Amino acid sequence: MSGRALADQPWLTAPETRRVLEALQAAGGDDCVRFVGGCVRNALLGAPVDDLDLATKLRPEQSMAALKAAGVKVVPTGIDHGTVTAVSGKRPYEITTLRRDVETDGRRAVVAFTDDWSEDAARRDFRLNALYADAGGRVFDPTGEGVADLEAGRIVFVGDARTRIREDYLRILRFFRFHAWYGRGEPDPVGLEAAGELAAGVARLSVERVWKELIKLLAAREPAPSVRAMVTSGVLAETLPEASDDLGPFVVMAQAVAEPELRLSALLPEDAVVVEAAARRLRAPNAVTARLAVAARGGVDAETDERRMRALVWSDGIEGAVDQAWRALSAGRVDAVKAGRLVAAAEGWDRPRLPVGGREAAAAGAAPGPEIGLTLKAFEAQWIAEDFPADGHELRLASALRKVRASSAQSA
Incomplete structure (x- = not known):
């Protein structure tokens, strides 16, 4: 035992937590179960606790039987490795039997169950993650260095x-x-x-x-x-072999924004093809892959003003435009003041809808079929170039139709 105790942890005394603990203790005694890892570490640091993991001397089938007997829902989420998940009060509790490694290959392990807390601690990664706490909050430190590492900010392997x-x-x-x-x-x-x-x-x-x-x-x-x-x-x-050894852009980005995906983008080149390939190689979510590719387009530079920023929002969306502004900052093309101004312009603009459609194009004289579509594209380009005016659409449509027909005549 370390002499330390967890203090003022609502999750420790919550009825749903006590229900799980009491169910396991009824089957294996008071010392058969302890909290382990992140919840103990973060509680000692005063940091938020998200996941509640427990270690137990009970075998997986014993844990499941004890929980079911107490009316607690239990799922065999990783039973081959000794893990079951109890759901109490809608909160999951991952419960794993004490174990030691028998065979490892760098990715997976064959384990054997044990009732020795020290053996279980010896197979964990870092000493500050090999901390346990019993139902009363008393902290156990089998390596003898976990609490000290935590206090000193040391990450040391077990x-x-x-x-x-x-x-x-x-x-x-x-x-x-x-x-x-x-x-x-x-x-x-x-x-x-x-x-x-x-x-x-x-x-x-x-x-x-x-x-x-x-x-x-x-x-x-x-x-x-x-x-x-x-x-x-x-x-x-x-x-990440696509990353540059020059961390200057990344350092700037990491100071400017907290989003990990955008920080990742600053480790990669401003080349949408390379970035998309890297994201797909890592099997990033499709939405993240698309975001990273758009951020790498390099659409913001020293000449970009709020008007151009609105055009960028129109083509790439608010998020895409904002990401490109931050990439420009990280690459040194704009300073922090300008980047902030451009971001504010993008986020503060109420993106309008295209004010005309096929019906209006037909009314302007465009022939049904491809000519309507080409006319609308020409209208859109002119409307964007004029900074999205709210009126004058009939004249703009007529001008767009003339351009389309002139282009068709030249092609013929």
Whole structure:
């Protein structure tokens, strides 16, 4: 035990939590279940707690039977690895039997169940994640260093860093992600050296796991120091080979905006084709892939004014125009004052609808079929060039029709 205790944690004393704990304790005794990992770590830091994970001496089938007997819904979400999920008061509780690794391949592990808390702690990634708390909030620190690491802002692997990484190469990215979120100062040199030495192992991971870890890292308050360490160690080149070693644009972007997707865009070149290919390789969500590609179009420069910004909103949407303004800032084409002004112009503009349609084009004399469509396109181009005027549409349609017919005559 560490001598520490969790204080004032509503989730710990909530009726739905007590229901789960009491169900498991009825089957295995008071010491059969403890909270573990992120909820304990964040509670000690005074940070928000999202996920509630528990470790138990009970076997998965025993946990399920105990929960069902207490009327708690339970789902065998990962029963081969000892994990079931209880749902109490609409809140999920992931419950995993204490275990030790029998065999690992860098992605998956074959495990054996145990009733030894120290064995369970020994297979976890970092010492600050190997913290447990019982139903009364008493904190247990099996490695003897987890609480100290947490207080000092150190991300240190449990045991031998290379061994932990070879068990699951995702721990390379988690090392940098946890440093971004919880670390202070330079990364642990032993862990950093191991991550760099084994960086090629990232290629063995599923791209979905890599994507999720990368986005979580970039969502940290100040991710730049960790990303810089990824560059110097060679890990970023293995993770995102499309990225530049010049982190100047990324540093500016990370200071300007908090959105991880937009921060990611600043690691990539302003080349929509390259960016889209990178996002598809990582199997990013389709909406994110499209957003990254639009942000890379480079539509904002030193000459862009509010009028041009409205045209950009018309073609690329508010989000696309705003993203391009921030990319221009990160690339040094505009300063922070101008970027802020352009963003405000985009977000404050009430984008109108095209004021004419096929009926109006036909009334202006356009022949049914392709000529109507061409006339509307010519009208739209002129309307945008004139900064979206609210009137004069009949004259503009007539002018558009003349241009279409003149172009057709030249082509003939």
